[in-house]
Amino acid sequence: MSFEAAMKRLDEISVQMEQPDITLDDSLKFYKEAVELVAFCRKYISDATLTIMKLEEA
Amino acid sequence: MPDFFAVTVSQVNRRLAMLVKGDKALNDLYVEGEISNYTLHAASGHIYFTLKDSTASIKCVMFSSYAERLTFAPQSGISVMVRGKVGVYERDGANQIYVTEILPQGQGELYLAFEKAKQELKAGGYFEQKRKIPPQPKKICLITSEKGAALQDILNIISRRSPITTVLIIPVTVQGVTAPQSLINALNKAQDTDCDLIIIGRGGGSADDLSCFNDVDYAKTLFASKIPTISAVGHETDFTISDFVADLRAPTPSAAAELATAVTCEDLLGIINQKLARASDLLHQRLEGCMQRLDMVQKSIMLLKPSERLNNYSERLSLLNSKITSGVKNNIEKYDLQLTKKSEYISALNPINILNRGYSAVSGKDGIITSVEKVKVGDKVKIIMSDGILDAEITDKSTERKLDL
Secondary structure (H helix, E strand, C coil), rough: CCCHHHHHHHHHHHHHCCCCCCHHHHHHHHHHHHHHHHHHHHHHHHCCCCEEEEECCC | CCCCCCCCCHHHHHHHHHHHHHHHHCCCCEEEEEEEEEEEEECCCCCEECCCCCCCEEEECCCCHHHHCCCCCCCCCCEEEEEEEEEEEEECCEEEEEEEEEECCCCHHHHHHHHHHHHHHHHCCCCCCCCCCCCCEEEEEECCCCHHHHHHHHHHHHHHHHCCEEEEEHHHHHHCCHHHHHHHHHHHHHHHCCEEEEEEEEECCCCCHHHHCHHHHHHHHHHHHHCEEEEEEECCCCCCCHHHHHEEEECHHHHHHHHHHCCCHHHHHHHHHHHHHHHHHHHHHHHHHHHHHHHHHHHHHHHHHHHHHHHHHHHHHHHHHHHHHHHHHHHHHHHHHHHHHHHHHHHHEEEHHHHHHHCCEEEEEEEEEHHHHHCCCEEEEEEEEEEEEEECCCCCCCCCCCCCC
């Protein structure tokens, strides 16, 4: 999963969890997923190093 | 003789001044020449000099408000281009140039070219495209010299602020005659990449060094870029056409790197934490809601439980019971009273009681005789008294006599 997709998924989860008729079971599932996504995003950032690419001189 | 009267010198000079003032060509012009008799008036800060060429000269004055903006020190003997307007100093009847700018020779031509290109592009609407710079670009195209310090500055800053970014470098020549075409080629190449932002620029240099960023063809290519652009040329005081055409001007390459990473990884961590906190809040809200519902259900079950219902019935039963009991009791009392009254009434009607009070009844062979008409003289009758019966015979009868009691 990409970092962007993880961030997007986190937003989706918030929206899902805001639904008034969501069950406690689903709420717990979404929360668990959010915790995993957050861990993934934090690690992605802490592990990141600038990627440098180069084209031929123009 | 031309006229019948003479005018004053003042009037001549005034007329000359008005004529010059009315001539548009003399109101804003560039004049080339060599400076002589250069004098800086220490008290006022005004500069006075004569501008001359091989055959003519004209006096010049540059007032202190303009003189203090000079970026170099003019002196006698150097060739310059001045900008200003021609006016007549009425006291001396002397033409002079009121100078607003002085440019050293060489730079003068560049400046003129710059001004011309700027006006042309401005009129063409090339300065009006200001798209939003993505706050968190995934891939930044960096068009600059591989040899310059600007490249390393930019990489350092992006690496520090947003290491999750990818930078694609397109090396270019940033000075000299080949520079404009090099910049144009790089911009065209960048269009075929998946970059979402272009930073184009170089570090500081002389006006000549930066001149490729004033090239009109380059400016038009920059304008045509589908990808938003940040122009970062030289130092904060350097303004190039590139800066006007780009979506955003950065005062320096380092500043461009900061503008390109508006949302840093530190910001992102903050945002991530907020998202988690939000999810946590929502979960707690849900839990809270469930607890409340549980509580309510529990209470309603308590209300419905059988022993409660039995108690209810039992209460109703005893209520009914007491109602019935009291009802019956009331009835009995009522009937009792009626019975007593009736019994008294009946008792009052008992003939024995009447006989007890001294009355007697006469009975014949057909029962109690209630009328004189029912007997004949000679009939045997029985007189019933309270304590016995007398046998008697009717000896006489009369209806005239009434019992006189």
